[in-house]
Amino acid sequence: LAKTTQPISMDSYEGQEVNITCSHNNIATNDYITWYQQFPSQGPRFIIQGYKTKVTNEVASLFIPADRKSSTLSLPRVSLSDTAVYYCLVGVGWDNFNKFYFGSGTKLNVKP
């Protein structure tokens, strides 16, 4: 079971870039890294997924070093609406589906 460690909370201001780092020292060879966003009273929502190096989509970037023991979610120019809890998950969806571990996540508070 590849557990993850994230900061409990982070503060930022509107317009800043936010980087949230996740440690996953026991990541397995076939494991992907997935990040979810959760607003209060809602289910988590997929943000980005990657295996190595860098992945970018319309909302975020994901940086994964060569040893894959950590990953960093980068949110460019955050706004108040990015205030949420962000979860890092490690696992392979098909064979190891039961081993997804959400952890407590990182609560991001964006201030005006």
Place this chain on the structure above:
Amino acid sequence: NAGVTQTPKFQVLKTGQSMTLQCAQDMNHEYMSWYRQDPGMGLRLIHYSVGAGITDQGEVPNGYNVSRSTTEDFPLRLLSAAPSQTSVYFCASSGTPEKETQYFGPGTRLLVL
């Protein structure tokens, strides 16, 4: 597509009562799962299913039963509710191996008195 739907949105039970939380998805996903989320905590996996007729236990299965008779539906049954089961319950589904992301429902808030 409605995505993943859950009913009811909110439920109050007395200790010892039983009930079924409903979950349905219209994306033809093989994988479905149930999580619980306690206040200020992350999600913990209760049960999951890899397809119709196949279920397995997650991290915290005690006190809950599931069945998967169709691809679309994955109900969660509380056999004898306890105050420790007060939580928010989320259902999720996943598609093909190439798309390993999970789609979550809006949640059911359960209060056991």
